[in-house]
Amino acid sequence: MAFALEITDLKKTYPGGVEALKGISFAVNEGDFYALLGPNGAGKSSTIGIIGSLVTKSSGKVKIFDIDTDGNNEQAKMMLGVVSQEINFSQFEKVIDIVVTQAGFYGISKSEALPRVESIFKRLGLWDKKDVQARTLSGGYKRRLMIAKALVHEPKLLILDEPTAGVDIELRREMWTFLKEINKNGTTIILTTHYLEEAEQLCRNIGIIDGGKIVANTGMKDLLGSLNVQGYVFDLDSPLSEAPEIEGFPLKLEDPLTLIAAVNKDRSINALFEKLSEKGIKVKSMRNESNRLEELFIEMVKK
Amino acid sequence: MKKNFSVSTALWTLTIKEIRRFLRIWVQTLVPPAVTMSLYFVIFGSLIGPRIGSMDGFDYIQFMIPGLIMLSVITNSYNNVVSSFYSVKFQKSIEELLISPMPNWVILLGFVLGGVARGILIGCIVFCVSLIFYPDFTVANPPLTILVLVLTAVLFSLMGFINAVFADSFDDISIIPTFILTPLIYLGGVFYSINILPDMWRNISMANPMLYVVNTFREGMLGVSDVSIYFALGMIFSFIGILTGSCLYLLNKGTGIRQ
Ligand SMILES: Nc1ncnc2c1ncn2[C@@H]1O[C@H](COP(=O)(O)OP(=O)(O)OP(=O)(O)O)[C@@H](O)[C@H]1O
Ligand SMILES: [Mg+2]
Numbered sequence: 001m002a003f004a005l006e007i008t009d010l011k012k013t014y015p016g017g018v019e020a021l022k023g024i025s026f027a028v029n030e031g032d033f034y035a036l037l038g039p040n041g042a043g044k045s046s047t048i049g050i051i052g053s054l055v056t057k058s059s060g061k062v063k064i065f066d067i068d069t070d071g072n073n074e075q076a077k078m079m080l081g082v083v084s085q086e087i088n089f090s091q092f093e094k095v096i097d098i099v100v101t102q103a104g105f106y107g108i109s110k111s112e113a114l115p116r117v118e119s120i121f122k123r124l125g126l127w128d129k130k131d132v133q134a135r136t137l138s139g140g141y142k143r144r145l146m147i148a149k150a151l152v153h154e155p156k157l158l159i160l161d162e163p164t165a166g167v168d169i170e171l172r173r174e175m176w177t178f179l180k181e182i183n184k185n186g187t188t189i190i191l192t193t194h195y196l197e198e199a200e201q202l203c204r205n206i207g208i209i210d211g212g213k214i215v216a217n218t219g220m221k222d223l224l225g226s227l228n229v230q231g232y233v234f235d236l237d238s239p240l241s242e243a244p245e246i247e248g249f250p251l252k253l254e255d256p257l258t259l260i261a262a263v264n265k266d267r268s269i270n271a272l273f274e275k276l277s278e279k280g281i282k283v284k285s286m287r288n289e290s291n292r293l294e295e296l297f298i299e300m301v302k303k
Numbered sequence: 304m305k306k307n308f309s310v311s312t313a314l315w316t317l318t319i320k321e322i323r324r325f326l327r328i329w330v331q332t333l334v335p336p337a338v339t340m341s342l343y344f345v346i347f348g349s350l351i352g353p354r355i356g357s358m359d360g361f362d363y364i365q366f367m368i369p370g371l372i373m374l375s376v377i378t379n380s381y382n383n384v385v386s387s388f389y390s391v392k393f394q395k396s397i398e399e400l401l402i403s404p405m406p407n408w409v410i411l412l413g414f415v416l417g418g419v420a421r422g423i424l425i426g427c428i429v430f431c432v433s434l435i436f437y438p439d440f441t442v443a444n445p446p447l448t449i450l451v452l453v454l455t456a457v458l459f460s461l462m463g464f465i466n467a468v469f470a471d472s473f474d475d476i477s478i479i480p481t482f483i484l485t486p487l488i489y490l491g492g493v494f495y496s497i498n499i500l501p502d503m504w505r506n507i508s509m510a511n512p513m514l515y516v517v518n519t520f521r522e523g524m525l526g527v528s529d530v531s532i533y534f535a536l537g538m539i540f541s542f543i544g545i546l547t548g549s550c551l552y553l554l555n556k557g558t559g560i561r562q
Contacts, residue, residue, distance in 0.1 A: 014562060049562070052402045056561050074308050077404040088395035104316025105403035107309035149399070 004188035010060030020046040022212040035199035038209035044192040052082040081155030091135035106153035237282035321417025344436040370493035380422035384463030407554040418460030448523030461546035
């Protein structure tokens with residue numbers, strides 16, 4: 001099967017010397033729903049910027065549906081849609097004009113673009129807002145507008161950089177449904193996220209990037225299965241200055257009163273409680289929250 | 304499946320977007336030159352002009368008209384491109400262009416056409432204003448006048464583009480117009496013929512590129528010039544060539560727009 005995206009030994013050093021990407025390689029199959037997971041500063045946005053030719057690479061290769069993005073890459077660009085992490089439309093224009101203009105930049109005439117925009121806007125709940133100035137939209141609607149803009153030329157590969165950051169639960173679930181739907185209709189989707197749950201819900205395959213390197217690239221199920229862990233958040237009675245060391249239970253202190261634990265599913269959580277008591281640590285309450293597992297998760301994958 | 308990309312639609316979209324931008328903010332873009340130029344005509348043309356007498360054989364107000372039109376065309380073309388392209392960079396909506404399949408020359412041409420449209424429109428507005436104050440004005444050589452009008456608008460749109468590429472702050476987009484462009488225009492024979500200057504200042508003035516633009520335009524409108532028209536047109540064309548090359552080079556390299 002053809003690759004929708006193929007990245008080979010991609011490196012990026014920003015002016016000023018930050019080595020954001022230290023030679024990453026991965027490929028995404030056509031039709032896949034792929035998650036790129038990684039902590040802040042891992043290099044996710046840099047990778048996406050290079051794919052979308054918003055950032056210049058230092059070296060390496062990027063191919064979109066087997067077309068090299070170097071040189072004459074018009075065909076590659078026609079097949080790619082990118083939703084950037086940061087808002088990148090003119091705040092003083094009308095919502096509908098922004099999307100129709102973007103279509104025009106792809107060589108799509110206004111008369112051809114309007115019906116497309118109407119259907120995308122209706123699907124994303126933006127139709128009622130089509131005539132307002134973009135700057136008056138709330139954050140969630142600005143995100144939707146970013147997505148509409150990336151879809152107007154009907155790309156075969158859609159890349160979203162943290163599309164659900166700062167979006168409420170309800171809208172997040174709506175977006176998930178929407179993304180699943182367009183993926184089912186044949187669009188390959190890559191998204192970056194900090195939420196493990198999001199990746200788990202949506203994606204079939206996952207790449208984990210940390211410090212400018214790919215540390216895992218595998219099937220979602222395999223990864224979760226092989227790790228077989230649950231995330232727990234403990235609210236503590238009294239503050240700690242550092243995470244305690246407990247054999248067999250990776251722990252991380254999120255703040256002095258919040259401890260996060262990764263517990264293997266075949267281990268008893270009682271054992272962890274005993275060990276904590278022995279150290280004089282009192283737990284006030286406990287939540288089961290895999291979302292917050294991300295960083296521990298990455299540490300474990302690296303080992 | 305191969306989708307074809309239409310360059311002409313993309314160029315049209317960008318150009319119309321640029322024109323809509325300055326029309327939308329017409330109070331800031333179209334009205335000020337009409338007001339300032341009316342003041343120039345009242346003060347220098349009607350009140351002081353008669354005391355100055357004639358310049359190169361023309362009434363002073365008549366002599367001033369081409370100069371003031373050029374002044375307006377230059378500043379407006381320049382400002383349109385510098386402020387539009389800088390704000391596109393600033394708001395990150397440059398990403399909308401970079402992600403699209405538009406080649407760099409289309410991006411450049413779209414912005415330049417926007418600047419040219421504003422320059423020409425302002426030129427026409429100022430000319431109409433001048434007709435209120437000097438209804439008998441006739442254009443000596445219309446084809447040359449139009450040619451120089453368009454070339455000037457192109458030239459200064461390109462300069463504005465380069466300014467915007469290098470600009471990192473809103474200060475950077477006003478420094479060059481204020482400290483370089485405006486003085487050169489004022490000293491480039493907008494208000495006087497360099498023939499009235501002492502030899503030394505006349506020779507120094509010959510090094511001012513604005514002099515050629517203003518005088519070629521005056522040749523078109525009045526039929527007089529302080530410099531050779533062929534030489535001046537040659538200079539204008541060469542400058543346009545060099546600047547176009549530089550703009551494309553900067554865009555291809557991604558200076559100021561791609562990290
Ligand atoms: N324009 C820039 N100039 C210099 N360094 C940069 C620039 N953009 C990003 N970096 C650096 O490159 C590294 C990777 O940044 P990048 O934005 O790709 O991370 P990310 O994985 O998207 O993070 P986040 O989850 O916070 O969005 C970081 O160390 C960042 O500080
Ligand atoms: Mg990012």
